[in-house]
Amino acid sequence: MAEIAEQSPSLISARPSRWGELLRKEDWWAIWIGLGLVAVAIALFENGSSIKWIAVAPQKWSHLADAGAQLQAHAVQYAALFLLWAVSLGIGAAALRIKLSHFLPAFLALYVVAGAIYFLGLWDQAAHYNLEPPLVALGLGLLISNTVGAPRWLVPGLRVEFYIKTGIVLLGAGLPLTLIAWAGPVAIVQAAIVSLVTFGVIYFVGVRLGLDRRLAATLGTGGAVCGVSGAIAIGGAVGAKKEQVSVAISLVVVWAIVMIFVLPLVARSLHLSTGVAGAWIGTSEFADAAGLAAAQTYGGYAGSVPGISGNADAAVSAFTLMKVIGRDVWIGVWAFVLSLIATTRWERTGVQSRSEAGEIWRRFPKFVLGFLIASAIVTLVSKGYDYAAYKKDVLPGLVAPLQSLRTWAFTFAFLSIGLTTKIREFVSVGARPFYAFTAGVAVNVLLGFVLSTQVFNEFWSRLGQ
């Protein structure tokens, strides 16, 4: 206690300031970057111009020569787009204390490979050979990471969450606020049912198998709420052992990657509409980035795989409503409640958590605010246009270029997932956590399927029309 008595006031105030979070957390940087791009796009649009020149994206091609010609014709635009991303993401990375001299070369390599994958996805035979960009990005990354290994200099550029959150903010620009208000309540109800049941199954099976309650709770929220983010939020809130958090992360990552491939495959074999499949993926995937990879893959089947109805964006929209609005935003509440239970009901650990309602806001995934604000702004801008004028002017001049930027951001993320996932580095999880988590996965997938395809089927089908 002598050290405590000697404590200086400067030490006590050494906790990071509340406002400092605006610069220290990637959620806020995703908002600044995403909303900044939306603001520039709107400013140009309102002045009769557009960001579409710089928001360049590959077009459909049949032969390699066509792709080469496309690339040559738009080379300056691709270089300018790289600069736009490098500057905006680079500022964010620097604020997160990632050295720019390390981030930029890594990001350049990521951009080039992501561009190649984006091009490959636009090949007119891509769907025939299952070459959907998210799966190719993920598969390539996993292959490299788990064989020769990603080079060390590439690691600073592999910021999965930074890219995915920026993409989700941009995604808001393509979703009318009225749609969010219409579908949000259903998403919340469906997600609440599945989250509570999944958590209950993992927690009670885990405790029944003799797992520590803190581990069971960390596994439960990892499976029920928001994957790895859920696991670290609850691990910290209840004061779990470090190895318990590692076990939960390993299980979530492995199952999430399995589901990226399994969910679209099963949905495709059942010819689910894009809206319904997106809702199922949003209910049953564990992490935002993994789920968006699965949802975007499925959206790519629309129009190219016979029997799959709905538009391509419906899968991503339904996924986002279900996962982000229905599940992610509640993580602070889960953390507060479980922290309270851990402090008052569970065995002591030597570390005492403080259960404060402020926890709900501190752990709130702030990027969701950017998603909602982007939606509100673009809805407001589009308000004066009738449907014909919207399709003629607003869509190509404002919304489509922002959607193109979103696709780029997502592709950076999908590639980064594979390149950062080294299966051999995961801790050995043991049989009991595996059984508990897998029981939750099984219930989650089945319940999510029934709710999406039976109970709320009509609702999610309409989303894709």
Add this chain to the structure above:
Amino acid sequence: MSHPGAIACAGCRHFNGRPVDIESALPGLASLSSAYAAVRSEDGICAAHDRYVAATSLCDRYVAASVGALTALRPAPDSHKTSVRAPYR
């Protein structure tokens, strides 16, 4: 459990809340989430208890860190390679 006079983990020598160290101590964290995420709040790794704890937590083993250590000289978390293998088999 009471901790008379104890000060929150954020100012303790045993506590490490640096995102880069947390990501290296928890393999897979950066694959589908991030130590820079808002959901992490200001949590960190306690080297004394080998636990992942909130920065606002309290404990009897608090040892004040020097001002410099709060930003630079926190103990590095154990490598994941030293974790007990399959502890819940």
